[in-house]
Amino acid sequence: MSYAYLFKYIIIGDTGVGKSCLLLQFTDKRFQPVHDLTIGVEFGARMINIDGKQIKLQIWDTAGQESFRSITRSYYRGAAGALLVYDITRRDTFNHLTTWLEDARQHSSSNMVIMLIGNKSDLEARRDVKKEEGEAFAREHGLIFMETSAKTAANVEEAFINTAKEIYQKIQEGVFDINNEANGIKLGPQHNTVNPAQPSGDRGQQGGQGCC
């Protein structure tokens, strides 16, 4: 359970682009073809490893429907990373990216890492948005880009892990203030020396990992 860092992610994007499926594939390694509409926000978590460091990802999967937009906005501030997802078989979901991005930029901390994801890459026959278009959009707005398939699990791990790598790199560069939890980053228990009231058992393994 011990981890060096904890990152908070949110997954955003239009309804039906496969946000919940991406999360399910990442946390449970399974695909559920029929998924209920997400109501509000659902939570998922997984541990990953970057540069030999255990990093805990806490992921909030938001509802894509317009009616939940104001709820979704409450999650931007505390997130270190966002996966902005569109569906490569539905151009409208791609066209809405600008709105999503504006929302995200407006409500999040300026350092939030945004990964643009073109999901459903397994449905090549029904493709409506070219990969190049996604790449161009990402380049233009300074995002990382990937095409994934929650169904075949292609690039799903990479999408979550590459985002974490980017955040980790920003930490190394000192961009993030890791002591401000509003950034969506938390030091692991072994770093946490501030609170004396914490139970001391089961903690304090491998201390002395410098903050930056």
Added chain:
Amino acid sequence: MSFFSRVLGGNTPENQQSGADTIAKICDRVQSSTLLDDRRDAVRALKALSKKYRLEVGTQAMDILVNVLETDRSDAEITGYALDTLFNLLSAYIEEDEQNEDLPNGDVRDPEELKLCVQFAEIFIKNPNNIPLVLGLLEDYEFRVRWPAIKLLTTLLSYQASQVQQYVLGSPMGVSKMMDLLSDNREVIRNDGLLLLIQLTKGNANIQKIVAFENAFERLLEIMSEEGGSDGGIVVEDCLLLLINLLKKNSSNQSFFKEGGLILRITPFFNIQKDSSWSAQKVNNVHLMLQVVRILVAPSNPQQATGACQKVIHQCGLLKFLCDVLMASGVPADILTETINTVSEVIRGCRVNQDFFAAVSAPSNPPRPAIVVLLMSMVNEKQPFLLRCAVLYCFQCFLYKNEIGQEQIIATLLPATADVSAVTAGQLLCGGLFSTDPLSNWCASVALAHALKDNPTQKEQLLRVQLATGLGNPPVSLLQQCTNLMAQPSVKFQTRLGLLILLSSWVAHSQLAVSHFLGHPGNVPFLTSQVAEDADEQEVLVQGLCAFLLGICTQFNDNSNKNFTKESLQQIIAKRIGVETFIEKLEAVSKHESYTQAAKKPQLKFDSIDKVLFDYEFTALFKVLEISVIKAIQVGDDSDAKKTVDDHNSIVTQYKDIIRDQDTHLGELKISNEELTREYRKSQSLLVEQSSQIQQLRDQYVLLKAQHGNQTGQGDGAESNEGQTLETTGSSEGSAEHKKQLATLEQSLEDKEKELEELRGRLASTQSADNVDSSAAQNDDSEVTSLKTRLEQQIELAEKYRLQNEEVTSQLQQAGSGNDNSALLAEKAAMSTKMTDLEVRLSKLETDNARLSNENKELSGAKDTMETQLREASAKAANPEIAIALQRVQQERDELTQEVKRLEVEKEGLEGDVKGVRQEMDDLLVLLTETDEKKTIYKQKLEDLNQEVSDNELEVEEGEEEDDDDEDYEGEEEDGQA
């Protein structure tokens, strides 16, 4: 007027009038004054009047106050006054400073005034700008603004939670602003912020999740730690209330709580010191903490989530702490009861936790298992009622999906294993079963039913139990004793229900138990008479359960008892009771209030002792069997029902057979698949091994080649090979060996060449000698001819050798072509080039031989001329000089002849060599064929495994075989020389 006077208490109408006037004036001042100081004073005045003249201030000043909040926001003081005034208008609670009122502090105002408050709140909320406005004021760090804003929002939420919640959700960072209050270093703000969040999170999952997202769990646990944990004050209780709000019925937050490692963080709260005092606050705190744990492992949660939490609760030591509380002394009864309930749900259906619980022992002397100690409380009339119910719940959870636990409990009742000296669960249950306390009877019956649930083995085991009823009387089985007890007129209603629950659970799904039950002739008539009688309301339940038991006896009847076969029971029911009546009685059970209450959830929850009638597990059994029992007792539909049931059974059996067949088939396939996989792995590893061996051998070969290069002077290559071949193994060994032999062959050919050259030299010298003296030419001629024939023979041999060489080369090439292994191929190629080299050498040798024969021809021509010269010379005269010369020539000829002889011997040796080489070639060929064969076999094996075949698995050659060949070769050589 009467309304006003009631509202305003003892004020006279004049006072009211002046009050209303004053308020109107003040309002006017607030609106019209240009100086901030004036406005501020006016709002302060409004605040002062707001409690006494709620109606007037509310109706006249509400909008003005809101306006002040908007326009004069920069001034903390006036904003604070405005907020205070609004709060006073809306708050239904009596504040501490309201000294003039007789009502005690904290009480709600009278209904009329409360109604007014509600109305004002409604008006305030109706304006969509107001809530966001107050939310905005929360951001103001100024205490005079922030604090009343918190209180105002809390009050508003208490009236119209859902509407305010929607506003909060709709305004950006609304929840975040409230969460920030928990980080305020002013305790008042933090504590009132807690109260605000408690109101805010009530019944709104979205807000609960956002609050959790904003690190509420961590923050709350920090505050609780700071405030002293379970020994802390009201703030800890508030934190716990908020925690419960966030977790209850919110699986996302529960998962977040678990994933965040927070179960570990709450564990220390349960580390309650022995003999610690239990203040009312502490009781509240611990009670709420237990609620938090129970929310995480509630039986109504998804099994997966509950299971995961149960695991963590055990791993982080929380379960141990809970068990410590369970066994500690001086714990208040309600805490103990709730702890038992909590432990129950933590262990329910989780084997590891159940096993842990089974091993817990009480600190008594001698130490007893916790289960036994708890059961003692259950069957003890003096213990609190709720505690006894909790123990039964704990027992139920302990045995839920726990066959081993069931077996252990039943084992304490069995004659063979029962330990007489110690108090056991079985003894306690039996004691409870036959005690005079109806609740003990009921609890013990239901507890025993849990020990038998879904466990046919234990149902049959328990049939063995015999009870001694008194001196001289024969022992009676436990099953019969239960029935007998039920028939006694003095027995209480609750006891009878308990016993019927036990009997129904016991004999259901067990034909053996049914036949035991029917074995006593009095049982069926007793049940029939019970059902047939008219009865009061309570008796309806007993009748229903008696009918149920009868039905079970019919349904699970194996017809072993001739008096009570399935059919005879059906007839008895039809004749004595009537099918309609039977069904009616049965249905009365599920319609009963206690039944529906018990069926709601596993935990036993009863308002009073006399409501204890059913338990959850029995209602589940009843639900399942009700329909099938009704079907089983129908006489009219007997044949049909039986038929359909039989059909059904046969179909089920058929499918079962099919499934079984498929299962075995699947098992076989699995096994064979495993075998194949294993073989495949083995083959693969072998392949890898072999390829590595080939690599090794190639290295060795290079090494050997180098060594061989050093050994060029050595004549007998075979001997030196002997030592080396022992070291070399594998498929390339033959090749290496072959190559070495070829090298040797080359060597000997070179020797031969040299000898031939020598011979040529000698022939040349002979020629010159012949030039000098031609008298010996005649002899010479014949010798030359023989030499020629020898040479020709040699050429022939060389040709043969060449052919064989070619053959071997082609064989090698063939072997090489079938071999995918590049290393081996390369070696073969190298070898074939060697062969070609050899061929070239042979052809050179041939040409040499041809040249030699040419020379010989020339020589013979020269001899002819010499002959003629000699003839001429002899014709001329016998010249002494010539005679001498002739003699010399003859001598020389003799020498030459000797030389030729020696050459002959050497040639023979050479021939032997060639033979040997041929022999070796043959051996090599045999080896190659063998290798090929083995390869083919291997290939076949792999093909059987559906495996792509790489042809590099040539079988390992034995060094000894090579040695034998070498020896043969040597022996032959010797023979040839001899």
